[in-house]
Amino acid sequence: MESIKDKVSIIGMGCTRFGERWESSGHDLIVEAVQEAYKDAGIEQKDIQAAWVGTTGSGRTGQCLAEALKMHYIPITRVENACATGSDAFRNACYAVAAGVYDVVLAVGFEKLKDTGYSGLELKNPMTSNRTQTLTAPSEFALLGTGYFSKYGLSNEEGKLMLAKISAKSHLNGVKSPKAHFRKAVSVETILNAPIIAWPLGLFDCCGVSDGAAAAIICRSDMAKSFRDDAVKVKSLQICVGSKSGFLRSDYGFSHVEESFRAGKAAYKEAGISDPFKQISMAEVHDCFSITEAVIMEDLQFCPRGTVKQYVDDGAFEADGELPVNIDGGLKCFGHPIGASGLRMLYEVYKQLQGKAGDRQLKNPELGLTHNLGGFPAGPTISVIITGN
Amino acid sequence: MAGIISYGGYVPFYRLSRKEIVRAWGSGMPKGEKAVASFDEDSITMAVAAAQNCIKGINKEDIEGLYFASTTFPYAEKQSAAIVAEALGLTAQVRTIDISNSLRGGSLALITALDAVKAGSISKALVICADTRMGYPKGANENTYGDGAAALLIGDTDVAVEIDAVSSVTADILETWRSFGEVFSRQSEGRFSREVGYTKIFPKAMIQLLKEHGLATTDIAKLAYNAPDAGQHRLVAKKAGFDLKTQVQDPLLANIGNTGSAMALMILISALEKAKAGEKLLLGSYGDGCDVLLLQVTENIAALKDNRGIDFYLNCKKSMDNYMKYLLWRELIQTEPAPRPPQPMVSPPSLERDRQWGMALRGFKCMECNFIQFPAQMVCTNCGAVDKREPYEFSSRIGKLTTFSHDNLAAAIDPPTTICAVDFEGGGRIMCDMTDRDLEEVKAGMDVEMTFRKIQVVTGIHNYYWKCVPHRG
Numbered sequence: 001m002e003s004i005k006d007k008v009s010i011i012g013m014g015c016t017r018f019g020e021r022w023e024s025s026g027h028d029l030i031v032e033a034v035q036e037a038y039k040d041a042g043i044e045q046k047d048i049q050a051a052w053v054g055t056t057g058s059g060r061t062g063q064c065l066a067e068a069l070k071m072h073y074i075p076i077t078r079v080e081n082a083c084a085t086g087s088d089a090f091r092n093a094c095y096a097v098a099a100g101v102y103d104v105v106l107a108v109g110f111e112k113l114k115d116t117g118y119s120g121l122e123l124k125n126p127m128t129s130n131r132t133q134t135l136t137a138p139s140e141f142a143l144l145g146t147g148y149f150s151k152y153g154l155s156n157e158e159g160k161l162m163l164a165k166i167s168a169k170s171h172l173n174g175v176k177s178p179k180a181h182f183r184k185a186v187s188v189e190t191i192l193n194a195p196i197i198a199w200p201l202g203l204f205d206c207c208g209v210s211d212g213a214a215a216a217i218i219c220r221s222d223m224a225k226s227f228r229d230d231a232v233k234v235k236s237l238q239i240c241v242g243s244k245s246g247f248l249r250s251d252y253g254f255s256h257v258e259e260s261f262r263a264g265k266a267a268y269k270e271a272g273i274s275d276p277f278k279q280i281s282m283a284e285v286h287d288c289f290s291i292t293e294a295v296i297m298e299d300l301q302f303c304p305r306g307t308v309k310q311y312v313d314d315g316a317f318e319a320d321g322e323l324p325v326n327i328d329g330g331l332k333c334f335g336h337p338i339g340a341s342g343l344r345m346l347y348e349v350y351k352q353l354q355g356k357a358g359d360r361q362l363k364n365p366e367l368g369l370t371h372n373l374g375g376f377p378a379g380p381t382i383s384v385i386i387t388g389n
Numbered sequence: 390m391a392g393i394i395s396y397g398g399y400v401p402f403y404r405l406s407r408k409e410i411v412r413a414w415g416s417g418m419p420k421g422e423k424a425v426a427s428f429d430e431d432s433i434t435m436a437v438a439a440a441q442n443c444i445k446g447i448n449k450e451d452i453e454g455l456y457f458a459s460t461t462f463p464y465a466e467k468q469s470a471a472i473v474a475e476a477l478g479l480t481a482q483v484r485t486i487d488i489s490n491s492l493r494g495g496s497l498a499l500i501t502a503l504d505a506v507k508a509g510s511i512s513k514a515l516v517i518c519a520d521t522r523m524g525y526p527k528g529a530n531e532n533t534y535g536d537g538a539a540a541l542l543i544g545d546t547d548v549a550v551e552i553d554a555v556s557s558v559t560a561d562i563l564e565t566w567r568s569f570g571e572v573f574s575r576q577s578e579g580r581f582s583r584e585v586g587y588t589k590i591f592p593k594a595m596i597q598l599l600k601e602h603g604l605a606t607t608d609i610a611k612l613a614y615n616a617p618d619a620g621q622h623r624l625v626a627k628k629a630g631f632d633l634k635t636q637v638q639d640p641l642l643a644n645i646g647n648t649g650s651a652m653a654l655m656i657l658i659s660a661l662e663k664a665k666a667g668e669k670l671l672l673g674s675y676g677d678g679c680d681v682l683l684l685q686v687t688e689n690i691a692a693l694k695d696n697r698g699i700d701f702y703l704n705c706k707k708s709m710d711n712y713m714k715y716l717l718w719r720e721l722i723q724t725e726p727a728p729r730p731p732q733p734m735v736s737p738p739s740l741e742r743d744r745q746w747g748m749a750l751r752g753f754k755c756m757e758c759n760f761i762q763f764p765a766q767m768v769c770t771n772c773g774a775v776d777k778r779e780p781y782e783f784s785s786r787i788g789k790l791t792t793f794s795h796d797n798l799a800a801a802i803d804p805p806t807t808i809c810a811v812d813f814e815g816g817g818r819i820m821c822d823m824t825d826r827d828l829e830e831v832k833a834g835m836d837v838e839m840t841f842r843k844i845q846v847v848t849g850i851h852n853y854y855w856k857c858v859p860h861r862g
Contacts, residue, residue: 118729120728122729122730128739129742129743130733130735130844131743131844131852131853135808136799138796139796139798139799139806142796143794146794147810150792150833150834196797197796198798199794199805200794243770247810248762248770249762249770250813250818252818254792378820
């Protein structure tokens with residue numbers, strides 16, 4: 001089995017402003033992100049040989065991309081893997097290039113969520129007997145909160161405070177992120193006093209429901225130099241898909257996400273990383289809820305199990321900490337247009353590695369990790385992608 | 390001798406103080422409280438709860454008949470007894486019958502089941518009665534009516550209560566009525582009932598039955614019978630010659646209410662909980678005439694002392710905050726809908742696939758590795774064995790709450806929705822909602838039990854499934 005390491009490179013990226021984009025359709029968002037990526041790579045649409053487009057529900061088939069971009073007669077595939085959709089579109093595009101079938105390809109993720117007319121996320125499922133429990137995204141991840149607090153003996157107050165610090169950090173990062181949905185600092189006190197959405201998660205523990213799109217142009221690494229000097233190399237691409245066994249097995253305690261751990265482990269092996277906390281320069285992780293970020297820190301082995309509270313208290317994951325996490329505001333503040341999020345994470349890592357992240361630029365990052373979670377903690381799809389210079 | 394083998398009662402967790410009704414309308418009788426079915430309960434769910442209490446420890450394959458009486462069946466066309474039988478996990482051969490429309494439906498179901506047992510066509514039969522009637526807001530009936538259910542297992546072996554005699558009177562007198570499509574019951578003036586109906590016909594039938602069997606009123610240890618209100622209840626005992634203080638079972642009007650077709654049997658169960666072997670009881674049930682039954686308690690009654698009857702529920706309760714909640718739960722007022730997508734249609738084929746395994750809350754045990762899992766699926770999550778499964782029932786097992794959330798976002802009649810992961814003694818996990826809970830009492834690690842509830846009503850389909858409730862008692 002071969003590794004993807006260094007075989008393909010990103011030569012251009014684009015990302016729209018995320019948020020409530022009342023003025024833009026899903027197609028408009030695609031055009032905005034892809035045009036930025038073309039410009040960034042210095043190419044034209046005719047240079048794209050194949051494309052992958054990820055959306056969970058804002059379009060069907062590869063045609064949604066072709067129609068928006070007026071991209072004629074090339075192979076395009078729609079990818080769907082829940083909230084990890086964008087990452088999986090990118091992964092499929094990378095493999096096609098690594099296989100030597102194409103030289104230059106496009107990966108796009110987009111989602112138009114704010115046309116529904118109400119707040120929150122609509123989950124569309126196949127028709128069933130509708131007898132199972134009433135699940136919403138916040139309540140599913142709230143189970144992780146109660147489970148984690150209970151397993152590690154955190155009182156409700158201690159647990160809520162840890163989560164509030166995580167959200168406050170994301171809000172602070174969001175201020176310096178011009179394309180982010182929310183760009184306002186929020187105090188720990190305000191976060192703690194916010195209305196409860198799904199106990200123990202309050203309003204500020206939940207990420208934004210946003211519209212947006214992001215795109216990447218990928219080529220073989222040996223030809224990347226012909227496009228730019230600061231192309232970003234793919235070091236590992238891992239997807240770990242759960243079977244929702246956590247809903248069936250009593251030995252799953254809702255205090256971790258097994259698939260995150262396994263995807264991380266596989267990604268470190270592929271990229272040749274032995275001490276992720278020290279070797280990874282920055283991480284963009286799937287903080288759909290504050291508790292998710294907390295648990296991911298342990299699952300990705302950034303800190304030992306049961307210790308994330310200490311790391312949060314010490315500021316380890318803040319902008320000036322040892323391992324900055326979600327420097328662009330994360331899902332919490334950059335927003336979460338589902339199909340776009342994985343590529344948005346990658347966009348931030350790409351800009352940081354190129355030294356083009358403006359006010360929030362980190363000092364000499366070398367390796368960046370993106371962690372994208374699709375589904376629910378009891379058995380999700382997890383993507384971990386590591387990129388570097 | 391045929392008779393009652395076992396009993397089980399059910400009273401909803403929520404009680405509405407009559408003071409709250411009086412406070413809302415500025416008039417009425419402020420004494421006591423009424424039992425109110427929760428937003429996710431109806432006659433079917435209460436029937437299942439009472440029956441579960443009744444048949445605990447009984448081999449379900451022996452139950453060959455199910456007679457379900459109510460005046461508040463959710464469907465006009467489609468049997469309710471069949472739904473109850475499925476939920477209880479009875480065999481496909483069980484004969485199910487709905488007995489509708491009469492306030493003495495409970496005793497009619499009992500008599501009909503008894504006849505089938507005596508005729509030898511059915512060995513054991515479940516008799517269930519449940520009602521959730523409504524009186525007009527601000528009316529006397531709203532104040533008096535309550536919700537509840539009773540279940541009896543009828544057979545001719547190991548009986549705890551022999552049924553020695555039965556007499557029936559039919560009298561088509563318009564005292565209480567409700568037409569199809571109407572929500573609230575109506576009634577004639579009380580004096581009409583007192584002089585022509587209830588208070589005249591009922592005591593006469595009781596006296597007649599005693600006379601036919603050469604018994605005096607003093608031979609009867611307890612008299613259990615339904616009544617529209619406390620005043621008429623007292624009058625019947627008096628006219629029939631019983632001592633109100635010692636011989637008459639409390640009619641539960643003060644703390645539960647008039648539970649319609651379930652009332653007579655609920656009062657009987659209440660009496661049986663205190664009854665001793667050798668005692669004679671008289672059961673009276675009134676509605677469109679009346680039934681009077683002469684009962685004899687046997688030594689087997691002692692084995693039923695741990696059954697959940699009515700007593701258990703008198704203290705297992707929570708006060709509803711206010712009268713508005715009652716109006717909301719009974720859908721008598723509309724409130725602003727949650728800003729969520731509309732409820733999806735229910736798929737009848739999917740319901741049918743569920744029924745094969747799941748209505749009685751069945752998961753499976755893998756025949757290869759013994760791993761217990763829910764819901765039933767083709768492939769074992771533990772060992773990967775394909776379709777090597779034997780049904781495993783969870784409905785009467787105690788579980789532990791592993792994790793939960795109180796969800797304010799989900800569209801719900803009474804938010805927050807408490808979503809749970811429940812792990813069972815002996816294995817198995819079920820993801821489900823929790824109902825009838827105080828937010829403060831919900832803690833990881835607490836014991837829960839399972840209860841059959843109404844999940845939603847979409848396109849006229851009443852969709853039922855199971856939730857957990859805190860294990861009480």
